[in-house]
Amino acid sequence: xxxASLLLPLLLAKPVPPPPPSRMHKLTRILELEDTRTVGAGxxxxxxxxxxxxxxxxxxLAAGRIADRSLVPTLVDLMNDGEAEVRQxxxxxxxxxxxxxxxxxxxxxxxxxxxxxxxxxxxxxxRLGDPRLAQNVAAFVVEQAPQxxxxxxxxxDDPANPRDPWVELRLALFSLHRLKEPKAAAQALLVGAxxxxxxxxxxxxxxxxxxxxxxxxxxxxxxxxxxxSRAFAARGLGALEDASAVDLLAGxxxxxxxxxxxxxxxxxxxxxxxxxxxxxxxxxxxxxxxxVREALRALAVLPGxxxxxxxxxxxxxxxxxxxxxxxxxxLARSDRDSLGLVLSGLDxxxxxxxxxxxxxxxxxxxxxxxxxxxxxxxxxxxxxxIPPMLEAVRTARGNDAVDTLRRHLEHPDFAVRAAATEGxxxxxxxxxxxxxxxxxxxxxxxxxxxxxxxxxxxxxxAQTDAPVQEALREIASSDSLRVVRERAAKALAAAGGATLDxxxxxxxxxxxxxxxxxxxxxxxxxxxxxxxAFVKTKHGTVEILLDVVETPLTTASFIDLARRGxxxxxxxxxxxxHFVVQGGCPRGDGNGGPGYTLxxxxxxxxxxxxxxxxxxxxxDTGGSQFFITHSPQPHLDGGYTLFGQVLSGMEVVxxxxxxxxxxxxxxxxxx
Numbered sequence: 322x323x324x325a326s327l328l329l330p331l332l333l334a335k336p337v338p339p340p341p342p343s344r345m346h347k348l349t350r351i352l353e354l355e356d357t358r359t360v361g362a363g364x365x366x367x368x369x370x371x372x373x374x375x376x377x378x379x380x381x382l383a384a385g386r387i388a389d390r391s392l393v394p395t396l397v398d399l400m401n402d403g404e405a406e407v408r409q410x411x412x413x414x415x416x417x418x419x420x421x422x423x424x425x426x427x428x429x430x431x432x433x434x435x436x437x438x439x440x441x442x443x444x445x446x447x448r449l450g451d452p453r454l455a456q457n458v459a460a461f462v463v464e465q466a467p468q469x470x471x472x473x474x475x476x477x478d479d480p481a482n483p484r485d486p487w488v489e490l491r492l493a494l495f496s497l498h499r500l501k502e503p504k505a506a507a508q509a510l511l512v513g514a515x516x517x518x519x520x521x522x523x524x525x526x527x528x529x530x531x532x533x534x535x536x537x538x539x540x541x542x543x544x545x546x547x548x549x550s551r552a553f554a555a556r557g558l559g560a561l562e563d564a565s566a567v568d569l570l571a572g573x574x575x576x577x578x579x580x581x582x583x584x585x586x587x588x589x590x591x592x593x594x595x596x597x598x599x600x601x602x603x604x605x606x607x608x609x610x611x612x613v614r615e616a617l618r619a620l621a622v623l624p625g626x627x628x629x630x631x632x633x634x635x636x637x638x639x640x641x642x643x644x645x646x647x648x649x650x651x652l653a654r655s656d657r658d659s660l661g662l663v664l665s666g667l668d669x670x671x672x673x674x675x676x677x678x679x680x681x682x683x684x685x686x687x688x689x690x691x692x693x694x695x696x697x698x699x700x701x702x703x704x705x706x707i708p709p710m711l712e713a714v715r716t717a718r719g720n721d722a723v724d725t726l727r728r729h730l731e732h733p734d735f736a737v738r739a740a741a742t743e744g745x746x747x748x749x750x751x752x753x754x755x756x757x758x759x760x761x762x763x764x765x766x767x768x769x770x771x772x773x774x775x776x777x778x779x780x781x782x783a784q785t786d787a788p789v790q791e792a793l794r795e796i797a798s799s800d801s802l803r804v805v806r807e808r809a810a811k812a813l814a815a816a817g818g819a820t821l822d823x824x825x826x827x828x829x830x831x832x833x834x835x836x837x838x839x840x841x842x843x844x845x846x847x848x849x850x851x852x853x854a855f856v857k858t859k860h861g862t863v864e865i866l867l868d869v870v871e872t873p874l875t876t877a878s879f880i881d882l883a884r885r886g887x888x889x890x891x892x893x894x895x896x897x898x899h900f901v902v903q904g905g906c907p908r909g910d911g912n913g914g915p916g917y918t919l920x921x922x923x924x925x926x927x928x929x930x931x932x933x934x935x936x937x938x939x940x941d942t943g944g945s946q947f948f949i950t951h952s953p954q955p956h957l958d959g960g961y962t963l964f965g966q967v968l969s970g971m972e973v974v975x976x977x978x979x980x981x982x983x984x985x986x987x988x989x990x991x992x
Contacts, residue, residue, distance in 0.1 A: 344373060344375075344376065344842060345835065345838070345842045347368060347371065347373075347376050348376070348379060348838045348841050348842060349834045349835045349838050350364065350368075350834075351365070351368055351376070351379055351380055351383050351838075352383070352834045352837060352838050352873065352874075353834050354383060354387070355383040355386050355387055355920070356832060356834070356874060356920055357825055357826060358387050358803070358807075358920070358941075359387070359825070360384075360387060360389050360391065360392060365380055365383060365384060365387070365392065366392065366395050368380035368383075369381060369384065369392070369395045369396065369399060370395070374402075374404045374406065374407055375841070377399065377402065377404075377407045378404075378406055378407050378410045379841065381396060381399060381407065381410040381411045381413070381414045382410055382413070382414060382871075382924070384396055384414045384418070385413055385414030385415070385416070385417030385418060385923070386417065386920075386921070386922065386923055388417055388418045388419070389418070390418060390420050392414075392418070393415065393418060393420045393422055393423055396411045396414050396415050396418075396423070397411075397415070397422075397423055397426045399411035400412065400415075400426050400427075400429075400430055405433075405434075405435040405437060405438055406437075408430070408433065408435070408438045409435070409437045409438045409440070409441040409442075410441075410925075412427060412430060412438065412441040412442045412444070412445045413441050413444070413445060413925055415427060415445050416441075416444055416445030416446075416447070416448035416449065416959070417448065417923060417959065419448055419449055419450060420449070421449050421451050423445070423449070424446065424449055424451065424454060427442045427443075427445050427446050427449075428442075428446070428454075428457055430442035431443060431457070431461055436488070436489055437483055437488070439489050440488045440489040440492045440493075441492070441925070443458055443461050443489065443492055443493045443496055444492040444493075444495065444496055446458055446496055446500075447492075447495060447496025447497070447498070447499035447500055448496075448499060448959065450499065450500065451500070452500050452501060452502040452505075454500060455497060455500040455502035455504075455505030455506070456505050456508075458493055458496045458497055458500065458505065458509075459497065459505040459506065459508045459509040461489075461493050462490065462493045462494060462497070462509035463508070463509060465489050465490045465493060466490060466517065466518075472515075472516065472517070472518070472519050473517060473518050473519070473520070474518075474519040474520070475487060475518065475519070475520040475522075476547065478491065478520075478522075479929075480927040480929040480953055480955075481926065481927060481929050481966070483925075487522075490522075491522045493509075494509070494510075494522050494523060494525075494526050495522070495525075495526065495955045495958070497509060497526055497530075498525070498526045498529045498530060498955070498956070501530065503530050503532035503534045503535060504534065506526060506527070506530055506532070506534075506535060507532075507534045507535060510523050510526065510527060510535060510538050511535075511537060511538065514537055515537065515541075516537055516538045516541045516542075518538075519541070519542070519545055519547070519550065520547075520550070521547055521549035521550045521553060521953065522955075523538060524538060524539065524542040524545070524549075524550040524553040524554050524557070525553045525953070525955060527539050527542075527553075527554075527557055528553045528554065528556045528557025528560065529557070529956060531557065531560040531561060533561060533563070535557075536558075536561060536563070538554075538557075539554045539557040539558050539561075540554075540558075540569065542554035543555075543558075543569050543572070543573065548576070548578035548580065548581050549952060549953065551573060551576060551578070551581045552578070552580050552581045552584045552585075552899050552952065553584075555570055555573050555581065555584040555585040555587075555588045556584050556587075556588060558570055558588055559585075559587065559588025559589065559590075559591035559592055560588075560591065562591070562592060562593075563592075564592065564594045564596075566588075566592065567589065567592060567594050567596045567597050570585045570588050570589050570592070570597065570600075571585075571589070571597060571600035573585035574586060574589075574600050574601070574603070574604060579609055579611060579612065579898060579975075580898050580899035580951060580952060581899070582604075582612055582615075583611060583612060583615045583898035583899055584898070584899045586601055586604060586612065586615040586616055586618075586619050587615055587618070587619060589601055589619055589623070590618060590619030590620075590621075590622045590623055591622075593622065593623060593624070594623075595623065595624040595626075597619075597623060598620070598623050598624065598626050598629075601616050601619045601620060601623065602616070602620065602626070602629055602632065604616035605617070605629075605632050605633070605636070606632075610641065610644065610978065611896075611898050611978070613636070613644060614643060614644055614647060615898065617633075617636065617644065617647035617648050617650070617651045618647045618650075618651075620633075620651035620654060620655065621647055621650035621651045621653075621654050621681075621682075621685075622654070623654070624654075625654045625655040625656065625657075626655050627655060627656045629651075629655045629656075630652070630655060630656045630659050633648055633651055633652045633655060633656075634652065634659065634663060636648035636651075637649055637652060637663055637667075641978070641980075642670070642672035642674055642675050642979075642980065643674070643896075643978065643979035643980060645670065645672070645675045645678075646672075646674055646675045646677070646678030646679070647678065649675070649678055649679050649682045650678055650681050650682045650685065652682070653681075653682035653683070653685045653686050654682075654685055657685075657686045657688075660682060660686060661686075661690070661691075664679075664694075673701070673703040673705045673706040673910075674705075674706070674910075676698065676701060676703075676706045677705070677706040677707075677708070677709035677710060678709065679698070680695055680698055680706075680709050680710040680712075680713035680714075681709060681712075681713050681716075683695040683698075683713060683717075684713035684714070684716045684717040687717050692717060692718070695710065695713060695714060695717065696714070696725075698710050699711070699714070699725070699729075704732070704733075704734035704736065704737050705736070705908060705909070705910040705912075707729070707732070707734070707737045707740070708736055708737060708739070708740035708910075709740075711725070711726060711729060711737070711740045711741055711744050712740065712744065714726075714744075715744040715747060715748060719748070720748055720750070722744065722748070723745065723748060723750050726741045726742075726744045726745050726748075726750075727741070727745070727753075727756055728741075729741035730742065730756060730757075730759075730760040730763075731760070731763065735764065735767045735770045735772060735773040735912075736772060736773070736908070736910065736912040738760060738763075738764060738773040738776075739772040739773040739775075739776040739912075742757070742760065742773065742776040742777050742779075742780050743776050743779075743780075745757075745780055746776070746779055746780040746783055749783065751784060751785060751786070752784075752786060753780070753784060754781060754784045754786050754788045754789050754792055755788065757777050757780050757781050757784070757792070758781070758788075758792040758795070760773075760777055761774060761777045761778075761781075761792070761796060764777060765799075765800065765801070768801075768916065769802065769914060769915075769916050769917045769918050769944070770912075770913075770914065771802060771804060771805055771918060771938060771942055772912060772938050774796070774800065774802075774805050775804075775805065775808055775938060775939055775942070777796075778793070778796060778805070778808050778809050778812055779812075781793055781796075781812065782812040782815065782816065789816060790813060790816055790817070790818040793809050793810075793812050793813040793816065793818065794809075794813055794818060794819070794821070796809035797809035797810040797813055797821045797823065798821065802826075802918065803823050803824065803825065803826045803941075804918055804939070804940070804941045804942055806821075806823035806824065807823040807941075808939070810822070810823050832874060832877075836877075837869075837873035837874055837877055838873060840869045840870050840873070841870065851866055851867070851869070852866075852867040852869055852876065852880065852988060852989065852990040852991070853865065853866060853867065853968070853988070853989045854867055854879070854880075854883060854965065854986055854987070854988050855986065855987040855988075855989070856888075856970075856983060856986050857983070857984040857985045857986070857987070858973060858977065858981055858982065858983065858984060859981065859982065859984070860973045860976040860977065860981070861970060861972075861973040861976075862970055862973065863949070863967055863969075863970035863971075863973050863974055864967065864968045864969045864970055865933050865965040865966065865967055865968065866965060866966050866967075866968050867879065867880070867964060867965045867988075868924070868926070868963070868964050868965060868966075871922065871924040871925075871926065872922040872924060872962055872963070872964040873922075874919060874920060874922060875919055875922050875935055875943065875962050875964040876964050876965075878915070878919055878945075879947070879964065879965075880988050880990065882915055882945055883986040883987070883988045884988060886985075887907075887915065887945060888904075888905055888945070888983050888985070888986040889983065889984065889985045889986065890982060890983070890984075891904060891905055891906065891907060891909070891982070891983050892904060892906075892909050892979075892980050892981060892982055892983065893977050893978075893979065893980070893981045893983065894906055894909050894910060894911055894979065894980070895911060895948075895979065896977055896978055896979045897951075898951065899951050899952050900950070900951055900952070900954065901948040901949060901950050901951060901954075902948065902949050902951070902974055902977045903936055903946060903947070903948040903949075904946070904947065904948075904983055905936075905945045905946040905947050905983070906945070906946050907945070911936075911946070913945075913946075914944030914945050914946065915944050915945040917944065918941065918942050918943065918944055919935065919941070919942075919943035919944060919962075920941050920943075921935075921937070921940055921941050921943065921961070921962050922962045922964070923959055923960070923961075923962065924962075924963060926963045926966075927953070927955065927958050927963075928950050928953060928954040928955065928957040928958055928961075928963060929950070929953045930950060930951065930952050930953060930971065931949065931950065931966055931967030931971050931974070932949070932950045932954075932957075932963050932965075932966060932967075933947055933948070933949050933963070933964060933965030933966060933967065934947065934948050934950070934957065934961040934962060934963050934964070935947055935961060935962040935964060936948055936961075937961060943962055947964075947965075949967060949974050951974070951975065
C-alpha cells in the first residue's frame with residue numbers, strides 16, 4: 322500500500338512536453354526541405370508564420386526555391402509582415418514561384434513604405450511573365466525616374482548594394498526585359514523619340530528586347546561615356562539585324578575598351594552585311610589576341626572575301642589553338658579552294674577543339690570531298706571532338722544526317738550521345754520514340770552525367786507518336802536522379818499524360834544540414850569568418866569571397882572539391898569577352914562534372930562584374946563548373962546560383978584566355 326501511494330502521484334502526473342524546437346533545428350529543417358524540394362506536411366507553411374523574423378525570412382527564400390504553388394497564399398499574407406526584410410523576401414519568393422495569383426498583391430506593394438520592398442515587388446512582377454503587367458512596371462519606372470528635363474545620366478550605381486539609391490529603378494527596368502513587351506518598355510525608356518536615360522541598365526533592356534521601337538536608345542548609347550552602355554548598344558544593334566547599323570558598329574571596333582570592341586565585332590558578324598568585312602578584317606592585325614579571335618569568328622559567318630587569304634593562312638598555324646580553330650572556319654568562308662590546299666599540307670591538329678572546329682569549316686565548304694573528309698573525321702579517337710562534327714554533319718546534310726545521328730546514340734561517350742540527340746531534335750525527326758527510349762536505357766549507366774538523359778527527354782517531348790507518353794512515364798518513375806525524373810514528369814504532363822510526383826532524391830552524397838546552416842546561428846564568443854577561395858593562374862591569383870549564408874550547399878561542395886585538389890590542373894575552357902570566363906570541367910569541353918549534381922540556390926544577389934556563378938545544364942544540374950562575369954549580366958539573375966564574388970584579381974580574370982590552366986584552388990575558412 323505504501324508503494325502504491327508513492328506511485329500514484331507519478332502515474333497521475335501529466336507528461337512533460339518536449340522542449341520547443343530550437344532556432345537551429347528550424348533552420349536545419351528548412352534547408353532539408355529546400356534541398357529535397359518538398360514542403361513537408363504543412364511544415365514550411367508553419368515556418369513562414371514563425372514568431373522569429375529570421376525564420377520567416379529564410380522560409381520565404383526556401384519557398385521560392387522549392388516553387389510549390391501551394392505556398393503562394395501564405396507568402397501573399399507575408400507581404401503584410403511588420404518586418405520589411407521579411408516582406409521583401411516574400412516578394413522575391415513569389416517571383417521565383419511565378420504564379421500570377423500573386424500579381425494584385427505585388428502591384429499593391431509598389432506603394433510599400435520601404436524602398437527595398439517596392440524593388441523586390443516590381444522585380445517579382447517581371448518574373449511572373451505576364452506581358453499584361455508591363456504597363457504597371459512601365460508606370461513605376463516613370464514614377465521613380467528623377468523628375469528632371471532632358472537626359473537622365475546615371476553613373477556609379479552598385480547592383481550588389483541593396484541600399485543603392487537606384488535599386489528600385491534598376492529592378493523595374495529588368496522586369497520590363499523579362500516581360501518582353503516592347504511598347505511598354507518604350508514608354509519607360511523614351512520621351513517622345515528621345516532616350517530617357519543614359520544608363521547601362523536601360524541600354525541592357527533595349528538590347529535584350531530586340532525591338533526596332535527601342536533603336537533610339539541603342540543609337541544614343543553608342544556615344545555614351547560609359548563602356549557598359551556602348552557594349553550593350555553594340556549587342557542590341559546586331560540583334561536588330563538592321564543593315565543601317567554597320568557604320569555605327571564599325572566605329573566601335575576602335576573602342577579603347579576591349580569588351581566593347583569585341584561585342585561590336587560579334588554584332589557585325591550577326592548582321593551578316595558584307596560592308597562589315599573590311600572593318601572586321603583590320604582586327605586580324607590587332608595586338609590583342611581576344612580581338613583577333615572575335616574577328617576570325619565574325620569572318621567565319623560574314624560573306625567571304627578572297628582577298629583575306631594571305632592574312633588568314635598564317636593564323637591557321639597560330640600557336641594558340643583557340644585561334645587556329647576559328648581561322649580554319651574563316652578561311653573556309655573566304656576562300657574554299659585555299660582551305661583544301663592548306664589542309665593537304667598539314668597533319669591532323671593535335672588539339673581536339675581545332676579538329677572539331679575544322680568540321681564546321683568542312684560543312685561550310687559542303688562539296689563532296691569536304692563531306693567525305695567530315696564523315697571520316699567522325700572516327701576521331703577523342704570523343705570531345707565528335708559533338709561539333711555531328712553538328713556540322715546535321716548542318717551540311719539536313720535530314721540526310723538522321724541515320725548518322727541515330728548511330729551515334731549508341732556511342733559510349735555521354736556527350737556524343739547528347740549531341741546526337743540534340744541533332745535529331747533540331748531536325749524535328751519524327752518516329753524516333755523507340756530509338757530514343759533505347760538510348761535512354763543505355764544512358765542510365767551514366768550516373769550523374771545527366772546531359773544525354775536530359776537531351777533525350779527534350780527530344781522525346783517533341784515526338785508525336787503514341788508510345789511517347791509511356792516512354793516519358795518510364796523515365797519519370799525509374800531514373801536514379803530526381804532532376805531527370807522531374808524533367809520527364811513535366812514533359813509527360815505537357816504531353817497530356819498523368820501528373821507524376823518525381824519523389825525524393827536517391828543515393829545522393831550525404832549533406833550535413835546543421836553544419837551548412839551554422840553561419841545563420843553564430844554563437845557568442847565564436848569568431849565570425851567569411852571563407853575565401855584563391856584561384857591561382859599564370860596571370861596571378863583571383864581572390865573570391867564565398868557566400869556560405871545564402872548558398873551553403875554550393876559553397877560546401879566547392880570547398881570540398883578544392884581541398885581534394887579537384888580543380889588543380891583543369892582549364893578555363895570558355896572565355897567570352899564582356900561576358901564570362903568558365904572553368905572547372907574535368908573533361909575540358911564543358912560537359913564534365915564531379916559525379917553528382919547540386920540543387921540551385923537562387924538568391925537576391927545580382928550578377929555584376931566579378932560575380933561567381935555555378936554553370937548549369939538546366940535547373941538543379943550544378944556540379945563543379947563555375948564562371949566569373951566580366952560585366953553585369955542581369956539576365957542571369959535568379960536563374961543561376963551565385964555563390965561568390967571576386968574581391969581582388971579582376972585584372973587577372975580579364976587576362977584569362979581559353980585553355981589557361983587553373984594551377985590550384987586554395988580555400989581559407991578560418992579553421
